[in-house]
Amino acid sequence: MVALLTGANRPISAYDIVHRCTAEGHPIAPTQVYRVLARLMAQGRVFRVETLAAYMLWRAPFDMCLICDGCHAIQLLPCPELPAQLAAQAQRLGFRPARLIIESHGRCAECATTLQ
Numbered sequence: 001m002v003a004l005l006t007g008a009n010r011p012i013s014a015y016d017i018v019h020r021c022t023a024e025g026h027p028i029a030p031t032q033v034y035r036v037l038a039r040l041m042a043q044g045r046v047f048r049v050e051t052l053a054a055y056m057l058w059r060a061p062f063d064m065c066l067i068c069d070g071c072h073a074i075q076l077l078p079c080p081e082l083p084a085q086l087a088a089q090a091q092r093l094g095f096r097p098a099r100l101i102i103e104s105h106g107r108c109a110e111c112a113t114t115l116q
């Protein structure tokens with residue numbers, strides 16, 4: 001399963017993993033895939049792109065995930081000050097964020113020029 005994630009340059013869903021493993025002659029149940037993904041996330045090796053309900057290998061620290069709606073490419077940005085700023089804004093409203101996810105959908109540079 002890690003090999004599937006390593007070879008993917010796009011996030012892949014748990015069901016994509018099930019279908020690819022099955023197609024390669026290694027049938028696996030969705031519950032098994034979710035269990036392995038949970039373990040890999042706990043180890044910090046995989047992260048979930050929440051708005052796509054899909055998974056990618058965690059390669060480097062990042063604070064913001066940019067998702068191209070044209071080609072589904074992911075770009076990960078380090079913005080170390082951003083989470084603290086957003087958490088401070090939320091706390092001024094009395095909200096205590098337990099988890100902060102910063103994802104943005106749009107067009108990558110290539111799609112922005114070719115899909116106009």
Ligand SMILES: [Zn+2]
Nearest residue numbers: 068071108111
């Ligand atoms: Zn794109």
